[in-house]
Amino acid sequence: MKLEFNLPGKLIAALLLAFVLGGCQVFTETQSRSEVMGTGDLGLIIERASGSVLVINTSRHEVLGRIDGLGDLSHASVVYSRDARYGYVFGRDGGLTKVDLLSQSVVDRVIQSGNSIGGAISQDGRYVAVSNYEPGGVKVFDSQTLELVAEIPATYTSGEGQVGQSKTVGLVDAPGNLFVFSLFEAGEIWILDMSDDSAEVTRFEAGESPYDALITPDGRYYIAGLFGEDGLSLLDLWNPAQGVTEILPGYGKGEQKLPVYKMPHLEGWAIADGRAFVPAVGHHQVLVADMNDWSLVDRIPVQGQPVFVMASPDNRQIWVSFAHPNNDVVQVIDSQTRDIVRTLEPGSAVLHMEFTPRGEEVWVSARDSNRVTVYNTRTLEPVATINAEKPSGIFFTSRAHALGL
Amino acid sequence: MKLEFNLPGKLIAALLLAFVLGGCQVFTETQSRSEVMGTGDLGLIIERASGSVLVINTSRHEVLGRIDGLGDLSHASVVYSRDARYGYVFGRDGGLTKVDLLSQSVVDRVIQSGNSIGGAISQDGRYVAVSNYEPGGVKVFDSQTLELVAEIPATYTSGEGQVGQSKTVGLVDAPGNLFVFSLFEAGEIWILDMSDDSAEVTRFEAGESPYDALITPDGRYYIAGLFGEDGLSLLDLWNPAQGVTEILPGYGKGEQKLPVYKMPHLEGWAIADGRAFVPAVGHHQVLVADMNDWSLVDRIPVQGQPVFVMASPDNRQIWVSFAHPNNDVVQVIDSQTRDIVRTLEPGSAVLHMEFTPRGEEVWVSARDSNRVTVYNTRTLEPVATINAEKPSGIFFTSRAHALGL
Numbered sequence: 001m002k003l004e005f006n007l008p009g010k011l012i013a014a015l016l017l018a019f020v021l022g023g024c025q026v027f028t029e030t031q032s033r034s035e036v037m038g039t040g041d042l043g044l045i046i047e048r049a050s051g052s053v054l055v056i057n058t059s060r061h062e063v064l065g066r067i068d069g070l071g072d073l074s075h076a077s078v079v080y081s082r083d084a085r086y087g088y089v090f091g092r093d094g095g096l097t098k099v100d101l102l103s104q105s106v107v108d109r110v111i112q113s114g115n116s117i118g119g120a121i122s123q124d125g126r127y128v129a130v131s132n133y134e135p136g137g138v139k140v141f142d143s144q145t146l147e148l149v150a151e152i153p154a155t156y157t158s159g160e161g162q163v164g165q166s167k168t169v170g171l172v173d174a175p176g177n178l179f180v181f182s183l184f185e186a187g188e189i190w191i192l193d194m195s196d197d198s199a200e201v202t203r204f205e206a207g208e209s210p211y212d213a214l215i216t217p218d219g220r221y222y223i224a225g226l227f228g229e230d231g232l233s234l235l236d237l238w239n240p241a242q243g244v245t246e247i248l249p250g251y252g253k254g255e256q257k258l259p260v261y262k263m264p265h266l267e268g269w270a271i272a273d274g275r276a277f278v279p280a281v282g283h284h285q286v287l288v289a290d291m292n293d294w295s296l297v298d299r300i301p302v303q304g305q306p307v308f309v310m311a312s313p314d315n316r317q318i319w320v321s322f323a324h325p326n327n328d329v330v331q332v333i334d335s336q337t338r339d340i341v342r343t344l345e346p347g348s349a350v351l352h353m354e355f356t357p358r359g360e361e362v363w364v365s366a367r368d369s370n371r372v373t374v375y376n377t378r379t380l381e382p383v384a385t386i387n388a389e390k391p392s393g394i395f396f397t398s399r400a401h402a403l404g405l
Numbered sequence: 406m407k408l409e410f411n412l413p414g415k416l417i418a419a420l421l422l423a424f425v426l427g428g429c430q431v432f433t434e435t436q437s438r439s440e441v442m443g444t445g446d447l448g449l450i451i452e453r454a455s456g457s458v459l460v461i462n463t464s465r466h467e468v469l470g471r472i473d474g475l476g477d478l479s480h481a482s483v484v485y486s487r488d489a490r491y492g493y494v495f496g497r498d499g500g501l502t503k504v505d506l507l508s509q510s511v512v513d514r515v516i517q518s519g520n521s522i523g524g525a526i527s528q529d530g531r532y533v534a535v536s537n538y539e540p541g542g543v544k545v546f547d548s549q550t551l552e553l554v555a556e557i558p559a560t561y562t563s564g565e566g567q568v569g570q571s572k573t574v575g576l577v578d579a580p581g582n583l584f585v586f587s588l589f590e591a592g593e594i595w596i597l598d599m600s601d602d603s604a605e606v607t608r609f610e611a612g613e614s615p616y617d618a619l620i621t622p623d624g625r626y627y628i629a630g631l632f633g634e635d636g637l638s639l640l641d642l643w644n645p646a647q648g649v650t651e652i653l654p655g656y657g658k659g660e661q662k663l664p665v666y667k668m669p670h671l672e673g674w675a676i677a678d679g680r681a682f683v684p685a686v687g688h689h690q691v692l693v694a695d696m697n698d699w700s701l702v703d704r705i706p707v708q709g710q711p712v713f714v715m716a717s718p719d720n721r722q723i724w725v726s727f728a729h730p731n732n733d734v735v736q737v738i739d740s741q742t743r744d745i746v747r748t749l750e751p752g753s754a755v756l757h758m759e760f761t762p763r764g765e766e767v768w769v770s771a772r773d774s775n776r777v778t779v780y781n782t783r784t785l786e787p788v789a790t791i792n793a794e795k796p797s798g799i800f801f802t803s804r805a806h807a808l809g810l
Contacts, residue, residue, distance in 0.1 A: 036507055039443040040489025040805045059487055059530065082464055082763075084445025084489065102441055124765045125464065175719035175764060176783050195783060218678075219719045238721065238741055273623075274679060314580035314624045314808060316643065336643055357806030358487075359580060360529045378581050378600060398806040400445045401762030403719060 034103040039084040042101045043354070043396035045365065045372060046076045046089075047389040053078075053089060054388055055104045058356050058363070058396060061374055061384035065104030071095040071111075077118045077393055080400035081143060082125035087395070088143070090119040096130055098146060101397070108146045112139050120173040123403070127194050129171060129179045136165030138181055140194065150199040156186035170213025170224055170266065172404045174237055182210035182224045182233075189213075189224060189235050189244060206233040206244045214266040215404035225266050226252060234294070247294035254282015262305075262323060270311035270318050272335045277318050279306035286320060286333065300338050302331050308352065311335065312377055313359035321350050321364075330364060332380060342380045346373040351391070357398035365391035439508040444489040447506045448759070448801035450770065450777060451481045451494075452794040458483075458494060459793055460509045463761050463768070463801060466779055466789035470509030476500040476516075482523045482798055485805035486548060487530035492800070493548070495524040501535055503551060506802070513551045517544050525578040528808070532599050534576060534584045541570030543586055545599065555604040561591035575618025575629055575671065577809045579642055587615035587629045587638075594618075594629060594640050594649060611638040611649045619671040620809035630671050631657060639699070652699035659687015667710075667728060675716035675723050677740045682723050684711035691725060691738065705743050707736050713757065716740065717782055718764035726755050726769075735769060737785060747785045751778040756796070762803035770796035 042064070045054040051071050055064040070076075072093035079088050086107065089097045094113035099106055114134035121128050127149060129140045140150040154166045166183035174180050177195040182188070187209060191202045208228025215222050224233040230252040233244045264279035271277075275297070278287040286309055288298035304326025310319050318333040327350050332342045347366025355362045361383065365372045367390050374384040399405040447469070450459040456476050460469040475481075477498035484493050491512065494502045499518035504511055519539035526533050532554060534545045545555040559571045571588035579585050582600040587593070592614060596607045613633025620627050629638040635657040638649045669684035676682075680702070683692040691714055693703035709731025715724050723738040732755050737747045752771025760767045766788065770777045772795050779789040804810040 034441045036439045036441055038486065038488030038490025038507070039445055040485070040802060041487045080445070081443065082446045082761075083443030085443025102443070123763045175721060177765065220721075316580060316625075356487075358528045358808055360582065397445060401803040401806060403763055 034100075037102070039101060039397055041397075042084070043363075043394065044078050044087050044089070044099070044101070045363075045386070045388050045391050046073050046078070046393040046395075048073045048076065048367070048392040049390040051091075052389065053087075053099065054386075054391075055099075055101050056386065058361070061386065063386060063388075064101075067099050067104055067106060069106060070097045070099075070109075073392070075117065078395035078399075079119060079121040079128065079405070080395075080397050081121070082400055084397040084400040086143075087397075088119065088121065088128050090116055090130060092116065094130075094132065094134070096128070096141065096146065098143075110141070110146050112141070112148075117167075117169060118171060120171050120179055120404075122173055122179065122194050123175055123177050127177075127179075129173075129181075129192070131168040131171035131181055133167045136167050136185075138168050138171060138179070138192065140179070140192070140199070150192075150194070152190070152192060152199070152201060154183050154186070154190070156183060156188070158185070169211055170222075172213065172215040172222065173219075174215060174222070175219040175403060178237075180213075180215065180222045180235070180237070182206060182213050184209055184211065184227075187228070189222065189233065191237075191240070202240070204235055204240070204244045206235075207231065207246065209260075211260050211263050212266040214269050216271055217403065219403040223247070223266065223269075225263060227260050227263065248278070248287075248289060248296065250296070251278070251287070252281050254280075256282060258282055264305070264307050264309075264323075270309050270335075272311040272315035272318065275335075277309050277311065277333075277335070279309045279320075286318065288338065298338060300333060300340075302333075302340070303329060303343065310353055310355070312362070313355055313357065317341075317377060319353055319362060321353060324349070327351075328366075344375065344380065346375075346382075347371055352393045354394035354396055357396065363394050365394055367392060439505070442507070444506060444802055446802075447489070448768075448799065449483050449492050449494070449504070449506070450768075450791070450793050450796050451478050451483070451798040451800075453478045453481065453772070453797040454795040456496075457794065458492075458504065459791075459796075460504075460506050461791065463766070466791065468791060468793075469506075472504050472509055472511060474511060475502045475504075475514075478797070480522065483800035483804075484524060484526040484533065484810070485800075485802050486526070487805055489802040489805040491548075492802075493524065493526065493533050495521055495535060497521065499535075499537065499539070501533070501546065501551065515546070515551050517546070517553075522572075522574060523576060525576050525584055525809075527578055527584065527599050528580060528582045532582075532584075534578075534586075534597070536573040536576035536586055538572045541572050541590075543573050543576060543584070543597065545584070545597075545604070555597075555599070557595070557597060557604070557606060559588050559591070559595070561588060561593070563590070574616055575627075577618065577620040577627065578624075579620060579627070580624040580808060583642075585618075585620065585627045585640070585642070587611060587618050589614055589616065589632075592633070594627065594638065596642075596645070607645070609640060609645070609649045611640075612636065612651065614665075616665050616668050617671040619674050621676055622808065624808040628652070628671065628674075630668060632665050632668065653683070653692075653694060653701065655701070656683070656692070657686050659685075661687060663687055669710075669712050669714075669728075675714050675740075677716040677720035677723065680740075682714050682716065682738075682740070684714045684725075691723065693743065703743060705738060705745075707738075707745070708734060708748065715758055715760070717767070718760055718762065722746075722782060724758055724767060726758060729754070732756075733771075749780065749785065751780075751787075752776055757798045759799035759801055762801065768799050770799055772797060 113132040171181040210224035304322035347369030518537040576586040615629035709727035752774030754772040
């Protein structure tokens with residue numbers, strides 16, 4: 001190849017300069033859009049009113065960028081791919097959005113139902129499952145492509161003999177590539193086995209109207225809260241043949257029945273030192289249960305109806321958030337003495353808390369103050385604040401490595 | 406600024422071409438060397454004989470690259486930065502090497518002592534501490550720059566009144582930005598507080614000649630193995646004023662005293678379901694202790710002297726590796742029935758095992774077979790093998806998020 005240039009030197013020089021500078025700029029921009037960086041200290045903050053999420057860095061207390069266009073995020077949650085690069089955001093409107101934390105952009109998005117309530121990612125990271133209210137049931141997607149892999153309609157026959165699809169709640173992943181979820185109308189707990197292509201379902205009778213559930217951090221006990229009766233349904237996944245048993249028989253007894261959306265979150269239970277710290281229903285108390293026999297061993301008075309009761313990663317502190325109208329404070333309980341050691345005021349309408357993976361800090365969202373406050377867990381003093389539009393849920397990428405999150 | 410070019414057009418064109426192509430090539434190369442990818446599913450495999458490490462991807466069962474020049478890795482271990490991008494490799498020759506998993510290269514390297522035995526990273530990720538045999542003591546470095554931040558000589562006065570530096574062992578991080586370690590000659594356990602600049606040390610009398618230690622996953626109990634006596638030293642970090650207590654009083658009793666380098670690793674203890682699964686010393690047994698009162702509740706016969714006894718992340722299985730000459734197999738124990746459910750043959754001279762963070766697979770290194778075998782923990786069948794030169798330790802980036810690892 002022979003190249004001939006007959007342009008005047010100055011023009012060439014200008015072109016050269018423009019090209020090199022321009023080229024570098026474009027390159028730099030592309031690079032900053034998909035930056036080379038570790039993903040272990042990243043996370044997402046849901047901005048519930050604007051359908052957006054913030055990508056944040058927990059080491060630098062920084063916002064890396066905002067991702068828009070995620071639909072109705074009024075009750076949104078997130079799980080992560082096993083490389084901790086992609087977040088799967090479950091929106092209220094049935095939207096399942098895969099976002100890339102490195103490029104801070106939407107990779108893929110499907111509207112998979114009319115109304116959904118959360119999801120989970122399988123132990124091996126291959127499947128993302130979504131729990132639906134409308135039309136009910138569970139859908140399972142390929143985590144790479146978001147192609148539909150399995151559909152579990154969750155049909156049941158009502159007392160009047162009518163067949164319908166049940167709302168599903170409390171969907172979690174469990175060891176052995178299982179998903180476990182509860183059927184609100186059917187009063188059942190189902191195990192979906194995704195360890196091979198058969199997508200086999202095993203059904204268990206549970207209590208009446210399960211509204212939410214949790215799985216213990218080791219993936220052994222699945223516990224569903226019941227709207228229709230007092231007490232909780234427990235399934236021991238190490239011994240499923242024993243079926244569902246009832247625990248904490250008085251649990252759910254309040255002064256009056258709460259509407260289902262005011263019931264405390266069960267993901268918010270704290271498991272520390274062989275004890276479960278549990279939000280009371282309709283009482284200003286945190287309940288303490290012995291996990292060996294599930295007996296109630298203590299009631300800790302707090303300043304409002306608890307919503308989230310979360311243990312720090314070292315189990316040394318229990319952080320409690322509250323329901324409206326007492327939701328402008330967070331209380332910190334010493335898990336050993338069970339005393340309240342501090343009452344913090346992170347802002348107006350505190351919605352969620354997330355500990356950094358090794359627990360040196362905790363991020364707290366205050367929706368109506370449009371900010372997230374970062375506290376040092378040792379000093380209990382604020383160390384940073386992050387501006388966010390009506391922030392709700394906070395989800396760090398370390399969840400990629402935890403069972404049941 | 407005015408630019409003047411008086412070079413002939415052809416020369417300029419050639420320069421332009423060279424610059425642009427060259428520039429782009431360099432840029433591309435740099436970019437492919439530092440790939441844009443998540444770091445949640447990466448890890449390092451120590452190649453002990455060649456002073457190198459392999460960077461691996463656990464999702465694809467792939468080697469991404471080899472990093473050379475790390476010195477004597479005959480007893481090496483790794484901790485990770487909180488962004489899960491950088492590994493800190495502790496070599497036997499006192500070398501502390503910071504490697505970048507994204508560019509697969511050495512970022513920085515210091516020879517900080519004559520002989521070291523491992524290290525830890527602080528809860529907040531700011532400090533890397535190294536445990537030294539020669540000249541003894543602990544050194545603390547800035548994790549960004551590897552600049553020396555604090556030096557703890559670990560001096561003690563011997564029975565003959567001579568002052569010396571003690572070898573330090575069992576160095577771990579603990580909540581509150583603490584480091585905890587044991588002094589072999591001094592028979593003490595020290596807490597180093599790195600929560601402020603004072604680097605304050607608190608000393609505790611322990612048993613005779615601690616040779617290794619562990620901290621429980623919640624960072625509460627520090628347990629040191631003793632070479633000089635039977636039993637173990639326990640420090641409850643929630644109640645340090647109670648001092649060190651002795652647990653498992655018969656522990657260490659074998660048919661004969663083992664040399665210290667043949668004593669089982671204490672990091673290899675499994676904590677599952679309120680029970681500690683512990684390698685017996687000088688016996689072909691795994692001991693089971695109740696963590697409430699540290700009483701011995703069972704002895705599980707196995708095929709050799711156990712070295713590593715590790716619980717799967719769901720606590721459902723206990724995997725056991727063995728000392729020479731019975732070190733070509735791994736045994737898998739059901740943690741509930743305490744039966745051996747499978748005896749696997751991953752190759753010759755099995756040295757280490759590492760579970761993927763959510764436990765669907767486990768990687769096992771066989772030094773003399775020059776390979777690492779990946780097993781599915783559900784089927785207990787091999788799913789992949791990785792070629793490696795005399796592989797020993799395997800360390801996944803999810804350790805960035807765990808206390809005491």
